[in-house]
Amino acid sequence: MRCAGTKRLEELCAQNQHSSFNGLKPRFNAKKEATFHSSAKTTQTQLQKPQSKSGDEDIKQWNVAISSYMRNGRCNEALRVFERMPRWSSVSYNAMISGYLRNGEFETARKMFDEMPDRDLVSWNVMIKGYVRNRSLGKARELFERMSERDVCSWNTMLSGYAQNGCVDEARRVFDRMPERNEVSWNALLSAYVQNGRMEEACALFESRENWALVSWNCLLGGFVKKKKIVEARKFFDGMSVRDVVSWNTIITGYAQSGKIDEARKLFDKSPVKDVFTWTAMVSGYVQNKMVEEARELFDKMPERNEVSWNAMLAGYVQGEMMGMAKELFDVMPFRNVSTWNTMITGYAQCGDVSEAKSLFDKMPKRDPVSWAAMIAGYSQSGHGHEALRLFVQMEREGGRLNRSSFSSALSTCADVVALELGKQLHGRLVKGGYESGCFVGNALLLMYCKCGSIGDASDLFEEMTGRDIVSWNTMISGYSRHGFGEEALRLFESMKREGLKPDDATMVAVLSACSHTGLVDKGREHFYTMTQDYGVTPNSQHYACMVDLLGRAGLLKEAHSLMKAMPFEPDGAIWGTLLGASRVHGNTELAEIAADKIFAMEPENSGMYVLLSNLYASLGRWGDVSKLRVRMRDKGVKKVTGYSWIEIQNKTHTFSVGDEFHAEKDEIYAFMEDLDLRMKKAGYVSKTSVVLHDVEEEEKERMVRYHSERLAVAYGIMRVPQGKPIRVIKNLRVCEDCHSAIKCMAKITGRVIILRDNNRFHHFKDGSCSCGDYW
Numbered sequence: 001m002r003c004a005g006t007k008r009l010e011e012l013c014a015q016n017q018h019s020s021f022n023g024l025k026p027r028f029n030a031k032k033e034a035t036f037h038s039s040a041k042t043t044q045t046q047l048q049k050p051q052s053k054s055g056d057e058d059i060k061q062w063n064v065a066i067s068s069y070m071r072n073g074r075c076n077e078a079l080r081v082f083e084r085m086p087r088w089s090s091v092s093y094n095a096m097i098s099g100y101l102r103n104g105e106f107e108t109a110r111k112m113f114d115e116m117p118d119r120d121l122v123s124w125n126v127m128i129k130g131y132v133r134n135r136s137l138g139k140a141r142e143l144f145e146r147m148s149e150r151d152v153c154s155w156n157t158m159l160s161g162y163a164q165n166g167c168v169d170e171a172r173r174v175f176d177r178m179p180e181r182n183e184v185s186w187n188a189l190l191s192a193y194v195q196n197g198r199m200e201e202a203c204a205l206f207e208s209r210e211n212w213a214l215v216s217w218n219c220l221l222g223g224f225v226k227k228k229k230i231v232e233a234r235k236f237f238d239g240m241s242v243r244d245v246v247s248w249n250t251i252i253t254g255y256a257q258s259g260k261i262d263e264a265r266k267l268f269d270k271s272p273v274k275d276v277f278t279w280t281a282m283v284s285g286y287v288q289n290k291m292v293e294e295a296r297e298l299f300d301k302m303p304e305r306n307e308v309s310w311n312a313m314l315a316g317y318v319q320g321e322m323m324g325m326a327k328e329l330f331d332v333m334p335f336r337n338v339s340t341w342n343t344m345i346t347g348y349a350q351c352g353d354v355s356e357a358k359s360l361f362d363k364m365p366k367r368d369p370v371s372w373a374a375m376i377a378g379y380s381q382s383g384h385g386h387e388a389l390r391l392f393v394q395m396e397r398e399g400g401r402l403n404r405s406s407f408s409s410a411l412s413t414c415a416d417v418v419a420l421e422l423g424k425q426l427h428g429r430l431v432k433g434g435y436e437s438g439c440f441v442g443n444a445l446l447l448m449y450c451k452c453g454s455i456g457d458a459s460d461l462f463e464e465m466t467g468r469d470i471v472s473w474n475t476m477i478s479g480y481s482r483h484g485f486g487e488e489a490l491r492l493f494e495s496m497k498r499e500g501l502k503p504d505d506a507t508m509v510a511v512l513s514a515c516s517h518t519g520l521v522d523k524g525r526e527h528f529y530t531m532t533q534d535y536g537v538t539p540n541s542q543h544y545a546c547m548v549d550l551l552g553r554a555g556l557l558k559e560a561h562s563l564m565k566a567m568p569f570e571p572d573g574a575i576w577g578t579l580l581g582a583s584r585v586h587g588n589t590e591l592a593e594i595a596a597d598k599i600f601a602m603e604p605e606n607s608g609m610y611v612l613l614s615n616l617y618a619s620l621g622r623w624g625d626v627s628k629l630r631v632r633m634r635d636k637g638v639k640k641v642t643g644y645s646w647i648e649i650q651n652k653t654h655t656f657s658v659g660d661e662f663h664a665e666k667d668e669i670y671a672f673m674e675d676l677d678l679r680m681k682k683a684g685y686v687s688k689t690s691v692v693l694h695d696v697e698e699e700e701k702e703r704m705v706r707y708h709s710e711r712l713a714v715a716y717g718i719m720r721v722p723q724g725k726p727i728r729v730i731k732n733l734r735v736c737e738d739c740h741s742a743i744k745c746m747a748k749i750t751g752r753v754i755i756l757r758d759n760n761r762f763h764h765f766k767d768g769s770c771s772c773g774d775y776w
Contacts, residue, residue, distance in 0.1 A: 058086075059085070059086075059087065059089055059091075059092070060091075062081060062082075062085045062092065063089070063091050063092050063095050065078075065081050066078045066081050066082055066092065066095040066096060066099065067095045067099065069081065069099070070095065070096070070098070070099025070100075070102060070103065071099075071102075073103055075099065075100065075103055075105060075108075078095075078096065078099055079096070082096055090116075090118060090119065090120045090122070090123060091122075093112065093113075093116050093119075093123060094120075094122050094123050094126055096109075096112055097109045097112050097113055097116075097123065097126050097127060097130070098126045100112065101126070101129070101130040101133065106130060106133075106134050109127070109130055110127070110130070113126075113127045121147075121149060121150075121151060121154070124143065124147050124154065125151075125153050125154050125157060127143060128140050128143050128144055128154065128157050128158065129157050131143060131161075132157060132158070132160070132161035132164075135165065137161055137162065137165060137167065140157075140158065140161055141158065144157075144158050152178070152180055152181070152182055152184075152185070155174065155177075155178045155179075155181075155185065156182070156184045156185055156188060158174050159171050159174045159175055159178075159185060159188050159189065160184075160188045162174060162192070163188050163189065163191060163192030163195075164192075166195075166196055168192045168193065168196050168198060171188070171189060171192050172189065175189050183213060186205075186209065186212075186216070187213070187215065187216055187219070189205060190202055190205055190206065190216055190219055190220065191219055193205060193223075194219055194220060194222065194223035194226075195223075197223075197226070197227060199223055199224065199227055199229070202220060202223055203220070206220055214242055214243075214244060214247075217236075217240050217242075217247070218244070218246045218247055218250060220236065221233060221236055221237060221240075221247060221250050221251065222250050224236060224254070225250055225251070225253060225254035225257070228254075228257070228258060230254050230255060230258045230260065233250075233251060233254050234251065234254075237250075237251045244273075245271075245273050245274070245275050245277070245278060248267065248271040248272075248273070248274075248278060249275075249277050249278050249281050251267060252264050252267050252268050252271070252278065252281050252282060252285070253281045253284075253285070255267065255285070256281065256282065256284065256285020256286075256288060256289070257285070257288060259289060261285055261286065261289045261291065264282065264285050265282065268281075268282045276302070276304050276305065276306050276309065277308075279298070279302045279303075279305075279309065280302075280305075280306070280308050280309045280312055282298055283295050283298050283299050283302075283309060283312050283313060283316075284312040286298065286316070287312055287313070287315055287316035287319065290319070290320065292316045292317060292320050292322065295312075295313060295316045296313065296316075299313045307335055307337055307339075307340075310329070310333050310334075310335070310340070311337075311339055311340055311343065313329060314326055314329055314330060314333075314340060314343055314344070315343055317329060317347075318343050318344070318346065318347035318350075321347075321350070321351055323347055323348060323351055323353070326344065326347055327344075330344055338364070338366055338367070338368050338370075338371065339370075341360060341361075341364045341371065342368075342370050342371050342374055344357075344360055345357045345360050345361055345371065345374045345375055345378070346374045346378070348360065348378070349374060349375065349377065349378025349379075349381070349382070350378070350381075352382055354378050354379060354382050354384060354387075357374075357375060357378050358375065361375045369405070369406060370405070372391070372392075372395045372406050373405035373406040373408075373409055375391055376388045376391050376392055376395075376406055376409040376410060376413070377405070377409040377412075379391060379413070380409050380410075380412055380413040380416065385413045385416050386653070388409065388410065388413040389410065389413055389414070389422060392406065392409075392410040392413075404440050404441050407426060407429075407430055407441055407444070408440060408441055408444040410426055411423060411426055411441075411444040411445060411447070411448045412444060412447070412448070414426065414448050414452065415447050415448040415450075415451035415452060416451070420448075420449075420452040420453070420454055420648065420728060421648060421650070421651055422651060423445075423448045423449070423452055424457075427445055430445070442461070442465045442468075442472065443469075443471045443472055443475055445461055446458050446461055446462060446465075446472060446475045446476060446479070447475050449461060449479075450475060450476075450478070450479030450482070450483075451757070452728065453483075453726075453728045453755040453757055453762055453764075454728075455479055455480065455483045455485070455762075458476065458479050459476070462476045470501055470502075470504060470506075470507070473492070473496045473499075473501060473507070474504075474506045474507050474510055476492055477489045477492050477493055477496070477507065477510040477511065477514065478506075478509075478510035478513065480492060480514065481510055481511075481513045481514035481517055482513070482517070482761045482762050483761070483762040483764060483771060484517055484518065484761065484762065484763070484764065484770070484771035484772045484773070485518075485771065486514040486515060486517055486518025486520055487518065489510065489511070489514035490511065490514055490515075490520075490523065493507070493510075493511050493514075502535060502536075503531070503535045503537065504535075504537065505537055505540065505542075505543075507535075507537075508527065508531050508535070508537050508543060509542045509543060509546060511527050512524055512527060512528060512543060512546035512547060512550065513546050513549075515527065515546075515550055516546055516549045516550040516553060517761060517772065518773070519553065519554060519773075520550075521550060521551070521554050521556070524546075524547065524550040525547075528543065528546075528547050531543075541569070541571075541572055541574070541575065544563065544564070544567055544571070544575060545574055545575045545578055547560075547563055548560045548563060548564060548575055548578045548579055548582075549578045549582070551563065551582075552578060552579055552581070552582025552583070552585075552586075553582060553585070555582075555586050557579070557582060557583060557586060557588050557591055560579060560582065561579065561591060564576075564579065571598075572602070573598075573599050573602045573603045573606065573609075576595045576598045576599045576602070577595070577599055577606075577608070577609055577612075579591065579595045580592055580595035580596055580599065580609060580612050580613065581612055583595060583616070584612050584613070584615055584616040584619075587616070587619070587620070589616060589617075589620065592612075592613060592616050593613070596609060596612075596613045604636055604638070605636070605637075605638050606638075607633070607638050607639060607640045607641055608641065608733075610629055610632075610633050610638060610640070611640060613629060614626050614629050614630075617629070641732070641733065642657060643657070643658060643708070643709050643731065643732060643733045644656060644657045644709050644731070644732055645709040645710040645712070645713040645729055645730065645731040645732075646713060646729070646730055647713045647714075647716060647717050647727070647728065647729050647730075648728070649716075649717070649720050649721060654713070654716060656709045656712040656713045656716070657709050658707060658708055658709050659707045660707075660709065660712055663712075663716075665716070668719070669712060669715060669716055669719070670707075672715055672718075672719055673706070673707075673711070673712070673715050676715060676718075676746065676749075677706060679749050680742065680745045680746065680749060683745055683748065683749050684745075685741065685742060685745040687706070687738055687742075688737050688738040688741060708736060708738075708739050709731065710729060710731045710735055710739050710743070710756060710758075711739055711742055711743070711746075713729045713731075714727060714729055714743055714746060714754055714756070715746075717729060717752075717754070718746070718750050718752060721752075723752075726752075726753040726754070726755050727752055727753070727754045727755065728755045728757075729754070729755070729756045729757070730756075730757045730758075731756065731757070731758045731759070732759060733758065733759055734758050734759055734760055735756060735758045735763065740763065740770065740774075743756060743763075743765050743770075744765055744768050744769060744770055745768065746765075747765035747766055747767065747768065748767055748768035753765070753766050754766075
């Protein structure tokens with residue numbers, strides 16, 4: 001026989017089938033199904049018993065059932081119970097609303113609250129807490145102000161909401177308005193000050209009352225440690241009348257992170273109570289201070305270890321590039337989380353062993369955005385740009401969540417391989433994903449556009465960026481400099497100073513480089529000799545290299561050499577190479593040979609320097625000296641770096657070498673070049689055969705320079721890149737003087753814009769001229 005309660009439920013169900021809540025169908029949480037049965041079984045049994053209790057007691061049982069279902073994620077069942085109730089109390093509504101909020105059904109909870117006939121204080125508090133958890137502080141405040149009565153819970157909810165979201169001043173205003181406060185109130189405000197680094201206000205609050213709980217003492221202690229105020233932290237720690245394991249762990253961590261590892265160890269040994277976090281803090285301290293052996297010794301003594309302990313020890317080996325030891329530890333770890341795998345992948349990638357990194361990556365049971373970003377960065381940083389981009393595409397196909405790091409690595413790779421079209425596609429994805437506003441990704445986009453030769457896009461992006469940092473300004477100044485727009489770079493430098501940003505080392509390298517690329521000798525001298533006084537920037541080797549380059553390009557070789565002699569440190573190979581290049585351009589054999597001897601002593605395998613000196617000898621007709629250099633290179637095993645150029649067309653990269661015979665369209669390309677060569681000669685172009693390092697006939701020299709890799713790539717671009725779009729070519733070596741003249745002519749007779757990036761700078765060719773002003 002069915003009990004009266006069951007019959008009544010069925011009747012009420014039929015009566016309430018048109019209830020306003022019938023449309024509320026929350027998501028089902030399958031994960032909690034198993035745990036539900038044990039906790040809800042008693043409730044179901046109770047509901048099936050005959051109703052022998054009073055009405056209030058009966059309603060109480062229904063409410064208990066609702067709470068039980070909600071705790072186990074069974075929102076649908078809770079709703080069915082609610083709809084079948086003979087009557088609803090405010091407790092019934094509150095159980096439903098808090099249950100929906102607990103299960104992430106905010107809109108459903110809000111709808112039920114809005115339709116609630118009578119609300120009590122608990123109803124208002126529950127809904128305000130829901131708005132706070134949903135980060136809708138404005139709505140929470142509106143609801144709070146509408147309350148006819150409030151208790152300390154109401155005030156604490158608003159106070160904690162503002163505090164947890166970084167609105168410290170607003171939290172303080174709520175605190176000051178409170179008619180009464182409890183420990184939660186005081187701790188919430190204290191924690192807000194500490195978490196936001198406002199330690200002076202935190203200390204003032206702490207000193208304004210007595211009888212703080214130990215958790216509050218630990219909170220303030222942690223604030224001192226977080227701000228790296230270890231002296232203040234120790235004084236505060238010594239003044240604590242009661243300490244627990246958290247207190248000891250915090251101060252030990254503080255000393256370890258401050259590099260005072262000996263003091264950290266003393267405290268560790270002195271600590272009256274140690275848990276796994278105490279031991280782990282000490283192991284991590286040794287690791288952070290690069291004391292891997294000491295870390296392992298302590299690690300082996302640990303009475304128990306957790307995932308953090310194992311990962312800390314693993315990180316020590318990885319940071320010390322001890323991948324063999326890291327692999328041994330990794331293999332015996334009793335448990336690994338995704339962070340463990342990411343650490344190993346990052347370690348192998350940073351050591352250049354991308355194959356081992358990829359092997360581990362493929363074996364990962366689960367990947368997170370850090371895993372993908374680490375592997376993409378590994379490929380990118382080791383020169384495997386196309387593999388990095390392929391992996392990025394794979395990540396998208398497999399539904400991997402994109403984060404700023406993966407986008408940044410992909411953009412960096414696009415910059416390195418000049419994949420502008422893919423870079424633009426990534427920019428579109430960033431805008432769609434809402435990532436472009438931050439400096440981290442914004443700076444990566446800036447660098448990508450600058451390196452890909454799209455200085456106009458870079459400039460537009462820079463103007464649109466919010467919250468630009470010093471890296472943003474440096475990237476843009478350097479970009480203008482490398483593209484030959486020195487005056488624009490210097491104007492931007494002045495704007496940066498007006499914005500209140502202080503120039504740093506990198507800024508001044510970019511500024512001096514801008515002066516060098518555009519021949520602004522006087523301005524370069526002025527900035528170099530005043531930057532220490534004006535900005536506190538002490539000249540380093542890069543600054544001196546820029547100055548030697550500036551003076552050398554202007555033909556002031558003696559002044560450049562004198563500057564090198566006056567340097568506070570010995571010139572490195574890069575600076576001597578700069579002087580050698582300038583000596584070659586201006587035909588100063590004596591100084592070129594001095595520079596070359598220095599370089600050969602420092603960098604005996606630097607083939608580029610042999611080529612520069614050979615160029616000088618060849619231009620002077622000193623073929624005997626050219627031959628001697630070749631013999632010297634052969635005897636020392638020095639091989640000339642092969643020059644190649646590439647161009648991206650429709651997301652496909654086409655690579656060319658001198659006299660290329662491997663491109664699928666080589667016959668069409670060479671036929672086009674023959675016709676183009678005739679048109680160029682009619683326009684007045686004459687080959688500069690002095691760049692040829694072989695003693696051959698003039699006609700043969702012309703043929704040799706005609707098929708340099710950059711000219712093949714440009715010719716293919718003219719053939720295949722649609723009219724109206726710029727042709728972008730990159731070369732791994734410096735463009736030769738003849739090709740520079742030839743491409744100027746090619747741009748003029750075809751009416752195309754050609755952007756060539758060599759290993760030193762960008763050249764924008766248009767209407768027969770170049771952005772470098774033939775000063776490169």
